[in-house]
Amino acid sequence: MAGRNENTLKDLSLLGNQNTKYLFEYSPQVLESIDNLHSNRDYFIKFNCPEFTSLCPQTNQPDFATMYISYIPDKKIVESKSLKLYLFSFRNHGDFHEDCVNIIMNDLIELLDPRYIEVWGKFTPRGGLSIDPYCNYGKPGTKFEQMAENRLMNHDMYPEKVDNR
Amino acid sequence: MAGRNENTLKDLSLLGNQNTKYLFEYSPQVLESIDNLHSNRDYFIKFNCPEFTSLCPQTNQPDFATMYISYIPDKKIVESKSLKLYLFSFRNHGDFHEDCVNIIMNDLIELLDPRYIEVWGKFTPRGGLSIDPYCNYGKPGTKFEQMAENRLMNHDMYPEKVDNR
Amino acid sequence: MAGRNENTLKDLSLLGNQNTKYLFEYSPQVLESIDNLHSNRDYFIKFNCPEFTSLCPQTNQPDFATMYISYIPDKKIVESKSLKLYLFSFRNHGDFHEDCVNIIMNDLIELLDPRYIEVWGKFTPRGGLSIDPYCNYGKPGTKFEQMAENRLMNHDMYPEKVDNR
Amino acid sequence: MAGRNENTLKDLSLLGNQNTKYLFEYSPQVLESIDNLHSNRDYFIKFNCPEFTSLCPQTNQPDFATMYISYIPDKKIVESKSLKLYLFSFRNHGDFHEDCVNIIMNDLIELLDPRYIEVWGKFTPRGGLSIDPYCNYGKPGTKFEQMAENRLMNHDMYPEKVDNR
Amino acid sequence: MAGRNENTLKDLSLLGNQNTKYLFEYSPQVLESIDNLHSNRDYFIKFNCPEFTSLCPQTNQPDFATMYISYIPDKKIVESKSLKLYLFSFRNHGDFHEDCVNIIMNDLIELLDPRYIEVWGKFTPRGGLSIDPYCNYGKPGTKFEQMAENRLMNHDMYPEKVDNR
Amino acid sequence: MAGRNENTLKDLSLLGNQNTKYLFEYSPQVLESIDNLHSNRDYFIKFNCPEFTSLCPQTNQPDFATMYISYIPDKKIVESKSLKLYLFSFRNHGDFHEDCVNIIMNDLIELLDPRYIEVWGKFTPRGGLSIDPYCNYGKPGTKFEQMAENRLMNHDMYPEKVDNR
Amino acid sequence: MAGRNENTLKDLSLLGNQNTKYLFEYSPQVLESIDNLHSNRDYFIKFNCPEFTSLCPQTNQPDFATMYISYIPDKKIVESKSLKLYLFSFRNHGDFHEDCVNIIMNDLIELLDPRYIEVWGKFTPRGGLSIDPYCNYGKPGTKFEQMAENRLMNHDMYPEKVDNR
Amino acid sequence: MAGRNENTLKDLSLLGNQNTKYLFEYSPQVLESIDNLHSNRDYFIKFNCPEFTSLCPQTNQPDFATMYISYIPDKKIVESKSLKLYLFSFRNHGDFHEDCVNIIMNDLIELLDPRYIEVWGKFTPRGGLSIDPYCNYGKPGTKFEQMAENRLMNHDMYPEKVDNR
Amino acid sequence: MAGRNENTLKDLSLLGNQNTKYLFEYSPQVLESIDNLHSNRDYFIKFNCPEFTSLCPQTNQPDFATMYISYIPDKKIVESKSLKLYLFSFRNHGDFHEDCVNIIMNDLIELLDPRYIEVWGKFTPRGGLSIDPYCNYGKPGTKFEQMAENRLMNHDMYPEKVDNR
Amino acid sequence: MAGRNENTLKDLSLLGNQNTKYLFEYSPQVLESIDNLHSNRDYFIKFNCPEFTSLCPQTNQPDFATMYISYIPDKKIVESKSLKLYLFSFRNHGDFHEDCVNIIMNDLIELLDPRYIEVWGKFTPRGGLSIDPYCNYGKPGTKFEQMAENRLMNHDMYPEKVDNR
Ligand SMILES: [Ca+2]
Ligand SMILES: [Ca+2]
Ligand SMILES: [Ca+2]
Ligand SMILES: [Ca+2]
Ligand SMILES: [Ca+2]
Ligand SMILES: [Ca+2]
Ligand SMILES: [Ca+2]
Ligand SMILES: [Ca+2]
Ligand SMILES: [Ca+2]
Ligand SMILES: [Ca+2]
Ligand SMILES: [Ca+2]
Ligand SMILES: [Ca+2]
Ligand SMILES: [Ca+2]
Ligand SMILES: [Ca+2]
Numbered sequence A, B, C, D, E, F, G, H, I, J: 001m002a003g004r005n006e007n008t009l010k011d012l013s014l015l016g017n018q019n020t021k022y023l024f025e026y027s028p029q030v031l032e033s034i035d036n037l038h039s040n041r042d043y044f045i046k047f048n049c050p051e052f053t054s055l056c057p058q059t060n061q062p063d064f065a066t067m068y069i070s071y072i073p074d075k076k077i078v079e080s081k082s083l084k085l086y087l088f089s090f091r092n093h094g095d096f097h098e099d100c101v102n103i104i105m106n107d108l109i110e111l112l113d114p115r116y117i118e119v120w121g122k123f124t125p126r127g128g129l130s131i132d133p134y135c136n137y138g139k140p141g142t143k144f145e146q147m148a149e150n151r152l153m154n155h156d157m158y159p160e161k162v163d164n165r
């Protein structure tokens, strides 16, 4: 079996649409999903997002991060162009690093009702320190709930080398 | 014991054959297998495939990825030149990233009936984001079914650094 | 839900305050906390601190380290600017490498009563050797106590390459 | 001789001032300079600016770059906090990559009248390609004019490896 | 001075146009140029193109390369989306590695009449060897002609490490 | 306790012997072992062998690999110079990648009767693909048998980046 | 609590003492210990020792290694300058790679009676091969005995890349 | 202009020919050339050859190297498959490192009469030392003769880091 | 000729002296020199100093840098332990980045009267930017004066990648 | 022409000789040379020597370095095994870093009378600083004398990153 046909693409309003409008205020409504053609199988999809930027709520100074979003879909997968627009919408939005990753995960849970999801933000330093918050989630009442706890308890035992250069 | 003799190679139509024809439309029929000489033992074979390219089904734009295919064979192993031709056959074929890895794995399961298999695609970015889908499979009713679940649940807890450069 | 409002920031005396005074003698009292807005969820916050410096208690010679501090908050999270000031306060303070990581962890436990915390110091070499002490802690009587033991028992099985250059 | 005294700092309105206002529209007027204490000597100052972001003038999509700004000062050096604010002011401003580096250099020439200056922008990819424009300048009628030509003619003979990951 | 206005963009048929058609046969006519706003100054523009793929003229097997294209513009700069389409048009075109870089440079000279240009292709290995051809050009009768000769004569004195992994 | 005395070295025919003869046809008989002085303890010995080369049985073309051999000894350890000679003996021998690692492991099991052993070959690419087979073994009826199964089931969950350069 | 006072340092004969004598014959008696101030807690101390050198017992040729020593202390911690002197004392001592790591671990067990300890030596190549022996130990009759077995059974599943350059 | 036609390929006996015979004794006669289609222009072609292996003439022990061959063609370019076969022919041939690079360059000068050529061999270590010989050549009586001298006199002023691991 | 004898060491008050006192206020008087035994020859000595730290004169916040000091000695070379103490003396001293490198170079010129010297400071970021000042000097009236100008004019044409992580 | 014959090897007393005696006191007499077969040509030979160790003349503490020795031979080339033994002979010899590189170069000039030679030592840190001395030489009265001056004047304009880890 191979090849997305037109039916599986009919929900897709953004990809290939030239009138894309970039929103720079927090806009969860821009997120869109499409059907998961392989819902009979548990598998992972990871998004690498090195161009995340938001504002510090206190100082209004821009913050920069790479976001790693990884999930096991259930019935829906996130459409990648809408995810891009959603992440761009944090551009002029103020929130702490710890809040950003939780909000992004909450919005994707709301959209996709995934079996499992995790979000890891790796921010550039302010004042000589950098902050890397990480949250995850497994659908309550399924084996993925335990999976989430296990992954959290074994999270990041080999922190990457950071020297601020 | 050492050295493939001619018997074990008689099924091999491609390797060393000069009339190889490169197909650039999805062609699962090109895949060939040869005998596994070590089927008494569970062991791993990994293929690193940094030259995978396909087309986006919506925009018809080329996509690029490195595919990592890793499996524990049962009676058969995939012949490497036929795998190369099979992967080349995605060159002008349109499908989403998430679908490509599932299709490749499905086709290799069909060919090899392996004990275990996994496929990880790492794509170059589009719109500032890159997508890395991963799927796996263990033969139902064997210990490899549980192995597949365990590996999925512990998948990629240390995402590689991606900065789009 | 999104955006820290003013209420959640009212405890914050340092961020954005121009009269910051840098203390260079061990000053645990400088540490401040703010509310954790996501205490319904277990999640990780990591601080990368590559600019730690203290003095050797015997020779009075400066020591240098990168500190990695990682924790699962309970009701409180540490305010990052206060953490910076706290770490700066070791600048003219004398203690062995092994003691510094334990003291930092003790002070953050006192401040935050976290569910889980760990501190890893990676020091530059003296006499051709470098020392990397690591300690951790899980709240007694919770699952995090067992988590701490498990992480310690599986700590650093892949030591990073160190060649003193 | 050592230590900036108060006289040399009196022009400095931003450093240590808490009422900093972040401007997100192109604002060359925010740039400030201070005296060069070593103008008897030719020497280099380099700024590494990995958090530059602007908007594409056609698509309004965010662009990301690392800017490397390097110069030999004459009477004045740029105050680093004002340079930060200036670069942040491109955040919601639309211009092509090639234009951004020329504009930044023009504004710093206007501010500092430097002996020599160069600006190199390294942007993240769009459509699978990335663009790295570079411009430089030597004060006309001095040896630095020839220096600029020589450096341009020998520019980037070892392009860094770029693989979009 | 800052900001491309509409006048400078009027020649641009591709950027932001949704009806982009991807051509997979060699198509130099797809290349487009726009005005260089800084033609009073010599400066460099580099394109990093890690997704180049063509076909071997003898075996019809796909070849893969990263192309580095760097030039000093005169009156015109190449529009980046048209360059992308042009490079994609080699996808099903057969030519030797050495020929590809020369053809690309010839076509860009024809389009842009640049002051200086160079093209470096770095191909993945075939049969254990990889080939990296490099060509350059300076406008005849100008100082850039000598510049081209100088750069060629000092080309790649520090070959990058290549180990086929 | 310290220092190998002459008794423990008396079986050693190769180390320091100038009449070493290099065999370039598969020669398992060249392998030699010496006593393990620490057989009361389970511990690991790893050999890194980046200079392995054999011939493809079909095309007679040279293949190249790095072999990683790791084992827990029982009564005997392999003498390193004899292992070098053994690996050199594949130089003009033809076998598939998958077979080489199994043969090497079989021969070392025969020689050493180890508690545990594993062999991982990482080959350079042919036709754009590279192959990395891995096999392991635990002595039947001991805890090392289960250890081998566990390691296989958790093998290589973080495949190294391979880009054929 | 913070700061080593004089009492905890009174056993320390070497640190800050100018009459240090470097011994270049195996000298376990040079090792010294000091009190562990945090014996209520299990925590790790790692020493990175990239300047280890010994002699081959057969050929008398110098061998070079990086030693990684990691342990959980009980009542005592090793004084770092004495460890440096101890490791230097292998300089003119002859022993096989496999023996060196076992001897070092035995001597530190004798000195410190630690809860857990491990030693990993990574040697430079001889004859194109390099050897990396690893041993560990947990105090018999405690949970650390099981910890040692678990760590050994999961040792080094991701061997570092070694290419002899 | 684009695309090799059949005329330019008629001299090519090896590429795509299935009856390739691999010679493992020094065989300069296997080298073949094809027409340079761009002889009006000076440009560089580099071959990266990480799979070179020969034998030590004294000890008969295998040596391993990466060969970097770079040249400016005149009327002819070397056919890549014949170069591969030629390099393979050193497999069982004995010569010192310094001699190998000179011989390879001599044979390519004989074949191609190039304007400029250089060969750099980077060998793996023997006895803790590694050797990297480099030679070059410019056609006598042309500007390339001076170019060769200039490149030699500025050769390798930044030796790569080598640590034998 | 080999081996420092006692005469050449008689000026050396610090090396091996246990009463070393660490000064943390700018102390150029701590610098000491010894005789250059090879003053008949021009040669380079470089100091890598990754543990430099000073204070910002405005904010009193600690700054961190790696200092690279490189010189051609005349009659004297700097004694390395005294250089260490001198650099430590900036620990509680306030000065701008641009001033620190100039001051260090001035003090070493005063001490050594070197033929040539250069100082490059690479600082960690503040506010998302980092600063790398570089100064140099050649003895007036000698060829080293021209050498200094040449090196400055060709300084840092390949800025290292900086991404603040 | 290819292959060292017996005549060119007759001077070679060490290579393949089993009675090699390792000397650990400075022994320049151990150096041996063989004929340069390519003396009609100027070419480079580089030795990478990462296992150099000597003693500090004041403290008697071991020092460690990587030595890079690079030269253009005249009539003789150094035999590599004798160079290894010579470098090993510094093992128990005391001298400053600056002196070691000058002594090594002097001894090789004495042995080989080379056209050009340079020696760069890169030492591991002591007290947080590391020292990298570099010296070179061109045969007086030849073009290589000027070459040496030119290389010295352009030495190390891109110091490698050193962070003591
Ligand atoms: Ca860094
Ligand atoms: Ca970095
Ligand atoms: Ca990257
Ligand atoms: Ca990359
Ligand atoms: Ca990248
Ligand atoms: Ca590589
Ligand atoms: Ca590669
Ligand atoms: Ca690679
Ligand atoms: Ca390699
Ligand atoms: Ca290395
Ligand atoms: Ca190393
Ligand atoms: Ca290596
Ligand atoms: Ca980064
Ligand atoms: Ca380092």
Ligand SMILES: [Ca+2]
Pocket: A163, J163
């Ligand atoms: Ca660092």
Ligand SMILES: [Ca+2]
Pocket: C161, C162, C163, C164, C165, J164, J165
């Ligand atoms: Ca290092």
